[in-house]
Amino acid sequence: MTEGRRLTNWAGNYHFSAKRFHRPRTVEEVQQIVMKCRKLRVLGVGHSFNGIGDCDEDLISLERMNRVLSIDHVRSTVTVEAGIKYSELGAYLHSRGYGLHNLAALGNVTVAGAVVTATHGSGDRNGNLATAVSRMQIVNGRGEVIDLERDKNSYEFDGAVVSLGGLGVVTKLTLDVVPTYDIRQDVYQKLSFTAVQENLEKIFSSAYSVSLFIDWKSSDTISHLWLKSKVEPEAKSNLREIDLSSALNCTSHRGIPRPWHERLPHNFNSEQRRGAAEYLLPRRNGVAALQRIEALKEHLAPVVWMCEVRTIAADKFWMSPFYKQDCIAIHFSLFPDWPLVSKVLPMVDQTLKSLEARPHWGKVITMPPDRVRSMYCELPKFRLLLQSFDPEGKFRNRFLNTYIFGLGPVATSNL
Structure with missing residues (x-):
C-alpha cells in the first residue's frame, strides 16, 4: 500500500478515494472510530486489485494492531490481532514449534484481509x-464487540468468516495450528501441455502444494511445475507414474528443505x-x-505475464468460492495495460461461463x-x-x- 497524493493498493493499479485514514492501536479506538x-x-496491506476495500469517506488500517496475543497448547490454536501479517506470524509460530496448514503465494498479507476474502494457497x-x-472478534456497525466461535455460533460463524469486510472491523482471530514442518520444493520445466491435461x-x-505456471506464449508446453512436498517419512509421490520425459527437471533452492513459512509462499520479487x-x-x-483458455492464448499473451494453476479443498463458508466444492484456481498476473486487459478478460469470462467459473x-x-x-x-x-451486524450500512x-x-456500478481497476 502506497501513500502519496492519493492512496494506492499494493500493485498500484487501484487508487482509493477515502478522505480520512485511521490507524487505531486498540479495540476501544476501533469502536470510537466506528x-x-x-x-x-x-x-490490510492493500493487496486487493479492485474496490472491495475502498470507501469515499474513511479507511481504517490495523497495521498497529499486529501482536500475537496467546498460544493455547491444549487446543493447538494461536490468537492474534487482525493486522498481523502471515510473514510475521509464520516466523513466530515456527520458533515455538508450530505451523499453519497453508499460506498464500505472498506472505506479506494480513491475516484478517486474507480470511475475509477467502484467500488461498494450493493443495x-x-x-x-x-x-x-x-x-473471531468483530466490531460491528454499532460499535459493539461481537465474539463468534466455530463450535458455538456455527450458523453465524459460517456466514461471518468470509465476510468481504461487510460485517464490521475484524479485530482478533484464533487460528488452528499444527506441529511445524519442513517443505522441499522441486521444479519441472517445459512440460507437455497434453501430458499435463x-x-x-x-x-x-x-x-x-502444487502450482502450474503457464505464460501462454509457447504453443504446446507448460512453463513450470512446482512441487512443494512435506518432508516426512510417510510422504510418497505418484509423479513417477506420469510420463514427464519431455520435461526438464531443476531442483529449486538446491533441494534443501526449509520451514513451511519460507517455502510455501513463492517470494516473487516485490517489485513485480x-x-x-x-x-x-x-x-x-x-x-x-x-x-x-489455451484457445485464447493469442489474446492472452500480450496481457498476461504469467498464469498460475492451483487446487483448493472445499469449505463451508457461505461467500467462499470454495463453498461445498473442491476447486481449481486459474490466476492471471496482468501487465498494466487496462484498455487491453478490459477487452481480453471478458473473453475469458465468456469462455468459462458454462464451466461455473467464479472470480476471486x-x-x-x-x-x-x-x-x-x-x-x-x-x-x-x-x-x-450483513444487515444484522451493520443495520445502517456503514461498511457497505x-x-x-x-x-x-x-445496486449500482462498481470501480474495478485503473490498470
Missing part, C-alpha cells in the same frame, strides 16, 4: 486460509507488482477450462455482477447477516452494493 464515522472500510487437501479460523489429477495429488485476475472453478472442470473477490473482476451473485446460493442469508461500499445487493 461510532463517529458514517461510512468506512478496513484495509488437494488444503482449504483456503479462512478454514484455520476457530474464533491427461494427468492433471495425478499431478495435483503428487505433493502437499501487477494487476491480477483469478477464476475459481469446480475441480471436475479443470481440464476443460485449460483447453478453452479481491482481484480484477469483469464478470457481470448478476452472474456473480447467481453463483452463491447462500447470498440471501448473507444479506440478512460500491463493491458490496454491486456484487452483493445488486
